[in-house]
Amino acid sequence: MIYDLIIIGGGAAGLFAGASLPQKINGLIIEKSASPGKKLLMSGSGQCNLTHCGSIKDFLSHYGNQGKSIRSVLYQFNNDALISFFNQRGLPTIAREDGKIFPKSMKAQKVLDCLTSLCKENGLSLITSSNVIALEQDEKSNRYSVICKDQTYRSKKIIVATGGCSYPTTGSDGSFFSVLTKLGICINPLRPALAPIYVEGYPYAELSGTSFDTVKLQIRSKEGKKIAERSDSLLFTHKNLSGPVILNSSRFAVSGSYLQIQYVPSLSKEELFGLLREKHDGNQKQLLSVLQELLPLPKRFLEVICKRLSLSANQKFSQTAGSDIKRLADLLTNDTYRISRLEEFNKSMATSGGISLSEVHLKTMESKRFPHLYFAGEILDVDGDTGGYNLQFAFSSAYVAAQQI
Numbered sequence: 001m002i003y004d005l006i007i008i009g010g011g012a013a014g015l016f017a018g019a020s021l022p023q024k025i026n027g028l029i030i031e032k033s034a035s036p037g038k039k040l041l042m043s044g045s046g047q048c049n050l051t052h053c054g055s056i057k058d059f060l061s062h063y064g065n066q067g068k069s070i071r072s073v074l075y076q077f078n079n080d081a082l083i084s085f086f087n088q089r090g091l092p093t094i095a096r097e098d099g100k101i102f103p104k105s106m107k108a109q110k111v112l113d114c115l116t117s118l119c120k121e122n123g124l125s126l127i128t129s130s131n132v133i134a135l136e137q138d139e140k141s142n143r144y145s146v147i148c149k150d151q152t153y154r155s156k157k158i159i160v161a162t163g164g165c166s167y168p169t170t171g172s173d174g175s176f177f178s179v180l181t182k183l184g185i186c187i188n189p190l191r192p193a194l195a196p197i198y199v200e201g202y203p204y205a206e207l208s209g210t211s212f213d214t215v216k217l218q219i220r221s222k223e224g225k226k227i228a229e230r231s232d233s234l235l236f237t238h239k240n241l242s243g244p245v246i247l248n249s250s251r252f253a254v255s256g257s258y259l260q261i262q263y264v265p266s267l268s269k270e271e272l273f274g275l276l277r278e279k280h281d282g283n284q285k286q287l288l289s290v291l292q293e294l295l296p297l298p299k300r301f302l303e304v305i306c307k308r309l310s311l312s313a314n315q316k317f318s319q320t321a322g323s324d325i326k327r328l329a330d331l332l333t334n335d336t337y338r339i340s341r342l343e344e345f346n347k348s349m350a351t352s353g354g355i356s357l358s359e360v361h362l363k364t365m366e367s368k369r370f371p372h373l374y375f376a377g378e379i380l381d382v383d384g385d386t387g388g389y390n391l392q393f394a395f396s397s398a399y400v401a402a403q404q405i
């Protein structure tokens with residue numbers, strides 16, 4: 001039997017491709033894991049942050065350097081189209097105050113159920129626990145052979161949606177990249193993205209769980225050149241830095257480069273120094289109390305800051321030397337670390353790198369080398385910020401590919 005379409009990978013992109021086919025076909029989804037959509041079920045802590053609200057124009061800045069290249073993909077099926085798609089198919093959505101869109105049920109399972117039943121309606125069968133180990137093209141017939149360990153399937157068209165390398169226990173372990181490399185498809189180097197960052201001399205282990213609503217973060221190269229800057233929330237864990245400001249900057253972080261944190265973004269070093277100086281003379285309050293009064297920062301954090309500078313948090317502020325006030329202002333506005341490494345793939349939420357976009361017609365998602373072979377989702381060299389940008393790209397690219405079938 002020759003299928004009209006085989007989708008390799010039953011994750012967010014593969015299932016959405018099947019669900020958004022323009023007509024019923026004779027097709028197959030081949031999924032390596034025992035059940036489809038394992039990562040989708042984990043997304044948004046099981047609540048599934050589907051996309052983000054706002055203009056699709058604003059999305060482009062949320063994919064690092066790749067944003068402009070994927071404009072045509074996102075514009076063909078944008079966030080509003082995605083929301084309508086789900087709403088019209090019995091899955092109402094809600095927008096949270098921070099702009100993130102979720103299913104109204106706040107259950108990723110509902111999204112998965114919706115997609116799998118649409119795939120079925122569109123004529124797709126699902127085979128699970130089947131690892132595709134090779135893909136061959138018969139140039140004469142223009143048909144593809146999809147080779148699993150015990151069986152080979154043939155199809156006129158293929159959508160590859162095998163994901164990246166993050167959270168490999170979900171099935172997306174990056175093993176399909178070697179299949180593509182054998183076909184001569186260019187794969188850009190793979191690295192964890194949306195990853196916590198380890199720094200040398202991390203001093204905040206005892207503050208694990210402490211978070212900051214907004215800090216300003218800069219990544220600087222070894223030579224001191226500014227590579228990235230953004231403001232967002234920060235989280236201290238017991239061994240590394242995390243939270244949206246870190247995760248979203250991690251695609252720019254490499255070992256040996258530097259990370260600078262400004263804990264009160266509204267104040268420059270000079271302004272903070274000036275503010276502290278103003279309060280200094282004759283002030284009988286304790287150093288810690290003055291810092292707490294002036295700065296919206298957690299008490300335990302300020303205690304650690306004092307400790308790091310070998311200052312007693314209880315000393316009278318008037319007795320704190322001017323040079324120490326300068327050091328305080330400097331540390332709170334420019335806490336600098338050398339980056340040792342990123343968290344591994346098993347704890348990073350996305351993959352940077354993957355199929356080079358130069359391999360793909362971005363108006364159709366078709367391979368430039370292989371006709372009727374399409375790519376969708378995280379297998380491509382696209383990684384988005386937290387906030388629904390990765391699923392939006394998985395869905396948009398899957399939709400575009402599906403419209404060609």
Ligand SMILES: Cc1cc2nc3c(=O)[nH]c(=O)nc-3n(C[C@H](O)[C@H](O)[C@H](O)COP(=O)(O)OP(=O)(O)OC[C@H]3O[C@@H](n4cnc5c(N)ncnc54)[C@H](O)[C@@H]3O)c2cc1C
Binds near residue numbers: 033043176378
């Ligand atoms: C913990 C976590 C939370 C996340 N939360 C969000 C969120 O809330 N919002 C958001 O936008 N993004 C989120 N993401 C990212 C998002 O889930 C992914 O970007 C998205 O799932 C990518 O979809 P995909 O279909 O390309 O890949 P995947 O969803 O990884 O699916 C790929 C599928 O292909 C299968 N496969 C792999 N190799 C083979 C093979 N050789 N043969 C057959 N099948 C194969 C895999 O088993 C897998 O099921 C999160 C990621 C993680 C890890």
